[in-house]
Amino acid sequence: MKKLELKFLNEEGRTVTISLDEPIEPADPAAITAAMDAILAQNCFYSSGGDLVEKKEARIVERNVFDVEL
Secondary structure: OEEEEEEEEEOOOOEEEEEEEOOOOOOOHHHHHHHHHHHHHHOOOEEOOEEEEEEEEEEEEEOOOOOOOO
16 A cells, blocks of 8 residues: 655654555655645644644655465
């Protein structure tokens, strides 16, 4: 399963991650930047370390799980 991770810094300088399932690929950097700017402008998320204050990075992460038969 792939996820889009949006990483921000909060008021304490700690990283806060917002994960979204099934991102559209290829990723559109302009759309992601606009979405992250909107999140910061609307101040719609709060973390234990305070408000989100800065964009850090965005990335697509894929996780593969394989069952081992015992």
